[in-house]
Every structure is written in structure tokens, then in C-alpha cells.
Amino acid sequence: MDFPWLAVASVSALGSSVLSYAQNSRSWGFLAGSFAFVWYLQVTVWFTYSAIVYPYFLSPLRHLPEPAGSHWLMGQATTIRKEPTGAPARRWVQEIPHKGLIRYRWFFNRERVLPCSAKALAEVLVTKSYSFQKPAPASRFLSRVLGDGLLVVEGDEHKHQRRQLMPAFSFRHVKNLYPVFWSKARESVLAMTAEVGGRKGAEMEVSNWASRVGLDIIGTAGMGRDFGAIQDAKNPLVESYNKLFVPTGSDRILFILGFVIPFTVLNRLPFQSRVNEASATKKIKSVCRELIAAKKAILARGEKLNVDILSVAMESGGFTDEDLVSQMMTFLAAGHETTASAISWAVYTLCRYPEIQQRLREEIRERLPAIDDDREVTSSDIDTMPYLNAFCNEVLRYWSPVPQTVREASHDTTILGQPIPKGTIVFISPKAVNVDPELWGPDAGEFKPERWLRTSEDDKAAASGGATSNYAFLSFLHGPRSCIGQGFAKAEFACVLAAWVGRFQFEFRDEEDADESKLDIRGGLTARLYKGMHVKMTVLDGF
Numbered sequence: 001m002d003f004p005w006l007a008v009a010s011v012s013a014l015g016s017s018v019l020s021y022a023q024n025s026r027s028w029g030f031l032a033g034s035f036a037f038v039w040y041l042q043v044t045v046w047f048t049y050s051a052i053v054y055p056y057f058l059s060p061l062r063h064l065p066e067p068a069g070s071h072w073l074m075g076q077a078t079t080i081r082k083e084p085t086g087a088p089a090r091r092w093v094q095e096i097p098h099k100g101l102i103r104y105r106w107f108f109n110r111e112r113v114l115p116c117s118a119k120a121l122a123e124v125l126v127t128k129s130y131s132f133q134k135p136a137p138a139s140r141f142l143s144r145v146l147g148d149g150l151l152v153v154e155g156d157e158h159k160h161q162r163r164q165l166m167p168a169f170s171f172r173h174v175k176n177l178y179p180v181f182w183s184k185a186r187e188s189v190l191a192m193t194a195e196v197g198g199r200k201g202a203e204m205e206v207s208n209w210a211s212r213v214g215l216d217i218i219g220t221a222g223m224g225r226d227f228g229a230i231q232d233a234k235n236p237l238v239e240s241y242n243k244l245f246v247p248t249g250s251d252r253i254l255f256i257l258g259f260v261i262p263f264t265v266l267n268r269l270p271f272q273s274r275v276n277e278a279s280a281t282k283k284i285k286s287v288c289r290e291l292i293a294a295k296k297a298i299l300a301r302g303e304k305l306n307v308d309i310l311s312v313a314m315e316s317g318g319f320t321d322e323d324l325v326s327q328m329m330t331f332l333a334a335g336h337e338t339t340a341s342a343i344s345w346a347v348y349t350l351c352r353y354p355e356i357q358q359r360l361r362e363e364i365r366e367r368l369p370a371i372d373d374d375r376e377v378t379s380s381d382i383d384t385m386p387y388l389n390a391f392c393n394e395v396l397r398y399w400s401p402v403p404q405t406v407r408e409a410s411h412d413t414t415i416l417g418q419p420i421p422k423g424t425i426v427f428i429s430p431k432a433v434n435v436d437p438e439l440w441g442p443d444a445g446e447f448k449p450e451r452w453l454r455t456s457e458d459d460k461a462a463a464s465g466g467a468t469s470n471y472a473f474l475s476f477l478h479g480p481r482s483c484i485g486q487g488f489a490k491a492e493f494a495c496v497l498a499a500w501v502g503r504f505q506f507e508f509r510d511e512e513d514a515d516e517s518k519l520d521i522r523g524g525l526t527a528r529l530y531k532g533m534h535v536k537m538t539v540l541d542g543f
């Protein structure tokens with residue numbers, strides 16, 4: 001329930017004028033004082049209604065099961081802010097007896113609904129997908145930093161954009177990109193080898209490397225431009241994304257102020273995060289404009305464009321230049337931090353389970369050419385490596401690089417027959433659903449690549465990791481708003497990981513990291529280790 005700024009301001013203006021008139025006062029001081037008084041009265045009434053009366057006595061959601069120990073006014077807000085991103089939802093889904101929906105309360109008892117059965121998820125993500133849209137504050141942020149690209153737009157505009165962009169992500173097209181993925185993966189291995197040198201157990205922060213290789217892959221395979229991020233850690237694009245997605249101290253202040261000042265006003269104030277955001281967005285936009293101009297010059301010369309995402313979007317004829325800038329910004333952001341997060345968590349897992357690392361390395365070395373070998377690596381090499389694919393699927397399941405996402409009911413609707421009023425916030429938690437024993441069986445909470453390995457020719461269960469429903473694996477969501485880059489991401493992830501594991505041995509720098517429950521995981525869009533993923537790396541002979 002959002003604070004009705006406009007209505008409250010209008011009533012305050014009217015009320016203070018009436019009071020001034022009734023008191024026959026022409027003093028500005030009296031007018032301002034009575035304006036503040038009427039404002040205060042309304043805030044008190046609104047607050048009592050929205051934070052106490054509605055959630056406790058009137059809301060149709062009040063009978064849904066809730067986490068125990070919620071604060072009378074702050075619900076689960078402090079728990080959520082204290083624990084690693086997505087961790088409370090992971091616990092609630094398993095601990096609270098539910099029939100597919102859980103309600104929890106956020107600051108000032110604002111209600112949230114967590115769909116957690118396959119049927120509830122199917123309704124939110126597929127059958128009623130366009131009734132559950134991105135909430136206005138999330139859309140405003142995404143729109144500011146990405147423009148109105150595929151991730152932001154809703155309804156018919158979304159259907160139209162998605163149709164135009166789909167050919168760039170077709171199965172056949174992604175298959176043709178494997179050699180590009182492999183060549184960038186090799187380049188990153190060579191650059192990292194140079195940095196490690198002959199040192200045994202050299203300390204490295206791998207999420208930055210993963211980000212840089214991700215950026216170069218989306219640049220080369222998605223836009224026909226090598227950004228050179230692997231070769232240059234100070235690459236302006238890398239720095240711009242660091243500014244955009246790494247949280248600053250002022251974010252917390254902005255979050256709190258957001259309860260009392262409208263975001264349209266806050267966003268104009270010179271907070272550090274807003275200043276960073278504006279300069280980063282300007283830089284990224286200028287790179288995108290330059291890319292589009294270069295492609296247009298190719299078209300003007302009558303030459304044929306490549307089949308990268310940008311070329312497909314341009315050739316569809318369905319986008320203006322500014323639309324194309326938004327799409328490019330969307331693919332750059334959506335396409336590199338997510339995969340980078342998956343690669344970082346894969347490295348973490350390899351440190352945690354040295355025997356899995358060894359088994360994976362054996363398969364890679366047996367099946368793929370060594371890094372110094374120029375032979376092309378194709379989809380038939382990568383897609384037929386059972387343990388590599390099982391390991392990648394299990395990392396995506398267990399760590400869910402996008403741990404949670406959010407929707408808002410755009411009108412009064414239902415989930416599983418439960419009335420959901422317009423404006424209700426619905427939290428979708430891949431991090432919780434991906435390890436729910438109801439859907440995955442009793443070993444859901446274990447990291448176990450074997451669940452994806454076929455035990456016989458007609459073992460069909462392995463394709464879905466043995467889960468009882470498609471909706472059990474939510475890392476890319478499902479339905480019309482699922483990740484359009486899923487095939488691209490899986491292929492890129494497998495190539496980079498294979499090249500890294502073939503060449504390097506990974507170990508924890510800080511042994512205490514082995515205790516997952518102590519990890520400080522934060523992040524809005526993707527899950528990151530707050531201190532960075534610091535590991536020890538050694539170059540191994542023979543690959």
C-alpha cells in the first residue's frame with residue numbers, strides 16, 4: 001500500500017486554506033502550521049490503517065501461514081536485512097507448513113506473498129504472467145539504468161520486443177557461438193596464467209575475472225565488438241558496471257528516506273549512488289550508441305551484418321535507435337553479471353569439494369583440446385560432456401545466481417484461488433524453490449551433480465535432476481518472462497568453467513569460507529560474496 005502523496009498534499013492544502021479562512025488569518029506562519037497539522041493527522045490515520053488495521057484485521061492474505069517470531073510492526077524486515085540474500089525464504093519454504101503460499105510482513109507490515117508450490121508458480125509465471133508485473137520502483141530503477149528494454153517493458157510491448165529478439169537466441173544460433181565462447185575462455189585462461197605466473201597458490205579474486213570474461217563474451221557474441229575487458233582490468237565499461245551494481249553506503253539511507261520522501265524527489269538529490277549511477281549509465285550509453293553507429297555504417301555500405309543480438313534487432317526493423325540503445329544496455333547488464341555470478345559460485349564449490357574438482361578436471365582433459373591448442377571447440381564437444389553439464393546445472397540450481405525477483409499484482413486477481421488484491425507484492429525465490437525437498441526429495445539441500453547424470457539409456461528423470469516438476473528449477477524462471485539468454489548463458493558458463501578447471505587448481509584462501517552458513521552473501525540482482533571471491537590458484541601442467 002503506497003503512501004498517497006498527491007491526495008495527502010491536496011487535502012493538506014485544502015484543509016490549511018479552510019482553517020486560515022475560518023480563523024480569518026492571513027499569516028503565512030499560520031498557513032504553514034495548519035498545513036503541517038493536517039498533513040500529520042493524515043499520516044497518522046494512514047499509518048495506523050496501513051500498518052495495523054489492514055494487515056491484522058482486513059487483508060484477505062491475513063489467514064495465510066506466516067514465519068514464526070515476526071515483529072508486531074516490522075514483520076520479518078530485520079531478519080531479511082540481516083541474513084544473506086534469499087536465505088530466510090529458503091528456510092521458510094521448508095519449515096512452514098503451507099499449501100503453496102506463504103505471507104510475510106516487511107517494514108511497517110507491508111505484506112509480501114511467497115508462492116512456493118509448482119501450481120502457484122505456474123500461475124504467477126505462466127498462466128497469469130502479465131497480471132504480475134515488475135513493481136514500479138524496480139521498473140523505475142531498471143529503466144533509469146537500462147532504458148525501456150526487454151527486461152522493463154510489460155504487456156503487448158513486451159510480447160512485441162521478445163518476438164523481434166528471439167531469433168538471436170535460437171537453438172541453432174547459440175550452437176554456432178560455442179567457438180566464440182571457447183576462444184574468449186582461452187583468452188581469459190592465458191591472461192590469468194600470466195597473472196598467477198609460476199606461483200603455487202597465488203591469491204586471486206575470481207569474480208572480477210568472471211565479470212570481465214562475461215563482458216567480453218556478450219560484447220563479441222552479442223554485439224560483434226570485443227570490449228577488451230579481459231586484457232584491461234581498468235576497462236571503463238568494467239568500472240562503470242562496478243559503479244552501477246556494487247552497493248554504496250548511501251543506498252541504505254536512500255532506502256530509509258524512501259518511506260517518507262517520494263522516489264521521484266529522492267532520485268534528483270545528489271546522493272553518491274545516484275551520482276555514480278548517472279555517470280556509469282552515461283558511459284554505457286555512449287558505448288552502445290557507438291556500436292549502433294558502426295553497424296549502421298556497415299549496412300549503409302550494403303554489407304551483411306553478423307548474426308549477433310544487435311544485428312538481429314537492427315534487421316528486424318522494429319526498433320528506433322534509442323530502443324536499440326535500451327536493448328543493448330539490457331543485454332550487457334543482464335548477460336554478464338549473472339553468468340559471472342554462476343562462474344564465481346562454481347569456483348567456490350570446487351574449493352569446497354576437491355574430489356568434484358578432480359573428477360571434473362579429468363573429464364575436461366580427456367575430452368577437450370588443451371588451452372595452447374588452436375583446435376575449435378563446438379557444441380558437440382561441450383554438450384556431450386556429462387559431468388561438466390551435471391556440475392553446471394547443479395551450480396545453477398544450488399546457488400541460483402538470481403536468488404530472488406519480485407512482481408506486483410497489476411489488478412485484483414487470485415493465486416490457487418486465494419484472492420490477491422491489486423498492488424500485492426509477490427516474491428519469487430529461485431534460491432528457496434531450487435532446494436525444496438517437496439520438489440527435489442530429501443537430498444535437495446546437498447550439492448550433488450550426480451542427480452543430473454543418467455544411470456541408464458532410458459533414465460528420463462536425470463534431465464530434470466530428478467525433480468518432480470519443471471517449476472522446481474527456477475534459476476531462469478519460466479514462461480513469457482523467463483530468461484531469453486538461458487541457452488547462451490549455459491553454453492558460455494560451461495565453456496569458461498571447462499577452460500578454467502582444465503588449467504587451474506582452486507583452493508580456499510580463507511578456510512573458514514568452507515562453512516556456507518557464515519558466508520556474507522549480498523546483492524540486489526545477483527548473489528555475490530560481499531568481500532569478493534578470493535581463492536588460491538595454481539597452474540597445473542598438462543592443459
Ligand code: HEM
Nearest residue numbers: 150151334335338339342401402405476481483484485489
Ligand atoms: C547464469 C546466467 C543467467 C541467469 C541465472 C539468468 C537469470 C534470469 C532471470 C531469473 C530472469 C528473469 C528476471 C525477472 O524477470 O525478474 C532473466 C531475464 C532476462 N535475462 Fe537472464 N540470466 C542469465 C544470463 C543471461 C544472458 C547471458 C543474457 C543475454 C545474453 C540474459 C538476458 C536476459 C534478458 C534480456 C532477460 C529479460 C527477459 C524478459 O523479461 O523477457 N540473461 N534472466
